Amino acid sequence: MTVTVADQYVYGIVRAGTPAPTLPGVDGEAVGLLTSGEVAVLVTPVAVPGELATPENLLAHSRILDQVAAEHAVLPMAFGTVVPDPDAILNDVLPRMHDEYLAGLQRIEGAAQFTVSARYVEDAVLAEVIDEDPDIARLREATKGRSEDEAHYELIELGRLVSDALARKAAVDARAIAERLTPVTRESLVRDSSRSEDVVEFVALVDREAQPGFERAVESLAAESAGRILFRLLGPQAPYDFVGEV
Secondary structure, eight states: OBOOSSOEEEEEEEETTOOOOSSOOGGGOOOEEEEETTEEEEEEEOSOGGGOOSHHHHHHHHHHHHHHHTTSOEEEOOTTOEESOHHHIIIIIHHHHHHHHHHHHHHHTTEEEEEEEEEEOHHHHHHHHHHHOHHHHHHHHHHTTOOTTTTHHHHHHHHHHHHHHHHHHHHHHHHHHHHHHGGGOSEEEEEOOOSTTEEEEEEEEEEGGGHHHHHHHHHHHHHHTTTTEEEEEEEEEOOHHHHOOO
């Protein structure tokens, strides 16, 4: 399908000849291709570009890219990218960026992104730190039955000790998770976490033929950590973390 209308919503860059995704795109519109040389842009015609920023369209954007990434290389665009002149894509952007886009596609060829989120079961891990640290156990007992005003300083110290203990524990568990998963990935990275119950968010670029083994490794980790760590696996996804947004 070749799109010729004026305003185009842009999802990402693919190789020429990549099949258009079958899912509906933003505003429920079909997705087509604008092709130049060996690369193409996934696009959807849009009537009112200023009204695209809805949760439904954000979900459609992600679904389109993830469907393509499951079988083909794709360089994702940021959500909300609209180009008013498709001729500029065909006659300027794609020819000018052709080799750079092609190199990016070659780098991720045959792989997709997976994200593994691991989070502590709060009661289980708190029981561990209380059992392992006498100071935490002592302060916990000392603050029982007292108001926040009465135990203000003890509660602050207790919170600090628990936070530090969780951070140390998470560092050990995160390293163990990465050691198990890294051998079945092409590339990997760890995202920063902000919640005390987070163990790790491990992001992997996984070769398609290795994906069953990667999924089994995550399932094995989840089974071994049942009742202590909860795992969530997302993928295959577009490789945002490995190519950024073009």
